[in-house]
Amino acid sequence: METSDDRCADGEEAKVLGRSTRLLAGAVLVACMVFLGSSTPFGTPSARSLPVDAAEDVVPNRVATWNLCNPCDASNVGRAADIAEHAPQVIGMQEACVRDVESIRQHLEHLHGLVYHVKYGSVLRNWGRCGGAPWNPGGYGQAILSAAPMTDAVNVEYPDGGSEDRGYMAVTTTVDGRSVRVFNTHFAERRQEEIRVDQAAVLAKEVARHDRTIVLGDFNAVPDAPELAPMWSLADDADPDCRPSSTGTCETTTDWRSKFDYVFLRDVTALSQRVEPSLYSDHDLVHADLDLR
Template identity: 30%
Template structure:
């Protein structure tokens, strides 16, 4: 885990609705009623970055970083993140690159972990990452059920203290071409997070449409922020011609969603559009 340059000040919610530009991503929402407990605002972003390339395989990490930076998130969940993987991402350590570029800490979950092509070089890894400028207390990556020769998937978790509130943040990327396997994976995620999860946020590319059996597993114990406060279809894939909602921000019942938006500021930065949400989390011991 890398270190950040400095701790951020408390962020305020951005006014205005979704208007294509990330600087106008989230509506202010209605005024909140008096809360029985102190709460903290947490802005999260989920983004399948396609190893830093557009759908046409134009590799440009700066474009991805610019999209993230404009949102000013407290926590980011990235999927399809290379680490010394291959020439497609110039053999770079992408989580380290984003950490340095954005001034954030990171944790990484290597779901694929291969020997280097040249002895002595770093291991070739592919998986998910979490970025945050806030303190990370702990993290873990647990591999999810896999069938046959399908790609290994995982659930990356981190305990993060944001604005004085402890948050359990989980990031995942489920199997893209096997609904039965996704059902096994979502069942395992429910087991790992627990039906009584508290102050929990899960994001990711779930590769499943709303209402499918695998998503019913997820909404059986977590709330879908888009369903609660999003406007429109919420389509995120593909980025140039969006026709499917497969990227999600979800949360436990003690977390309140205030706004959610699909970020359309640069559709060519990846083959997915990112989703941002403003959430409110009870403060507690950490």
Template identity: 35%
Template sequence: MRRSLFVLLLAVLAMAGLTVPASATVPVVRPLTVLSFNIHHAAGPDGVTDLDRLAAEIRRTRADVIGMQEVDRHWGERSHWADQPAELARRLGMHVVYGANLDEEPPAAGEPRRQYGTAILSRYPILKWRNTPLPMARPGEEQRGLLEAVVNVAGVHVRAMTTHFQHNNAESRQLQAEVVADAVRTSREPVVLTGDLNATPDAPEIKTLTALLSDRGRGATYPVEDPVSRIDYVLTRDALPLYNRVLPTASSDHRPVLATLLVWRTR
């Protein structure tokens, strides 16, 4: 299996005009399927919040790693006060980490705090993780964050990142993109960035990222029923994209993006 993946890696790199470094004579190659999904707290265009429906959609993708945005944790009535990341992890049998970018007092003493943010689900073990607050250009904007998890993909460590940029201020998105770009530069692992970046590929803030990360995406993702804008992404560094597709959904106001990659390490 490893040899066949290595041969495929060499063939695809050759078609792309790239080469494996001389030091990479015996790479360990792994396929990795990644989903980027702004889940809109599991509320579809029908107005119904349904975690079972969302979990079934994610399961059908067979994704190994899922970067999710707009994830509620005991947030309120709109999501039935559920711990959505934990519930999805339980339904899917996956590991999970959560970045609470909004963290509010509970409705009553002794109850869980109300949280809203991003999550990473992984079929593979998560070795370490962190959530970094992102800057904003104007006071009072929604706090955003960069959630990172180092995932052990059968011996290949990959840094999965997910984020959700400011929706109504390009200056804030640029500041946020620069922080994400710094995190990409300092990563020792291959990087897979998922997210609702609230900007199209020609925007300066996206170009800040694609100067460092490969973008093989195609197809609009928002709004869900008749999408006209591509604002949801799977971007990679030191990983070879093989497949990228926008999927339909009944569980959110964004369409998810599914990507299959090859990742590798050298001995």
């Protein structure tokens, strides 16, 4: 089965060159935005006037998932701009460093007037991934941003993460005006299907405890991968055309043209889903508009 790591091994040089070109283009766009923008009370240039009520600019029934790419020399100003363009009520991020997420939050507020709460699902403290002092490396793992407050947060590390510690996090928050349990996860990488089987079993058991759930994440597996069977038995993808069979038509979500990123829904109705390519990651930003009423 083809994985992200397999394709990376086959075409790493080409991919790095392509990503570098996109990042350069993105840096130019960000520089122009900063140069042309007016100043905020925080002394940070603004791409547009701040709204009177920032929360009104968030799409209340929209959720998103995005693997930020790490290690990648990507602009947090650019990452924030990509999120602000679609303004989800909730976004789950993977390969997320605490410092990067804090920077993204600040740019979302100061440049775009979008205010988010945050919860972290860090499973590593890794200097190589996230920097920081050698005795105090940055936290690395998952994060959830929500325009509404979050409660009952849990952070679970999988018994076996594979070549790197992995886990899931969950919170209760508000989407489309209704309370809902939201999960965010990152499954094992490379040729680690057997490990992902165990991880899916752990996650599915917890998801099954809740009547209404949204599961966001990078599952490192294509839709018909056997290890995703427990998830498909509980939930549907937000893309109604994407199913774990040869008849399904699943839009790809990565630079290597595979679908690894999902918005799984349990007792939640999807109105639409879109995949948005980004200059700032090797994964696309995936967002879905939902009906919880």
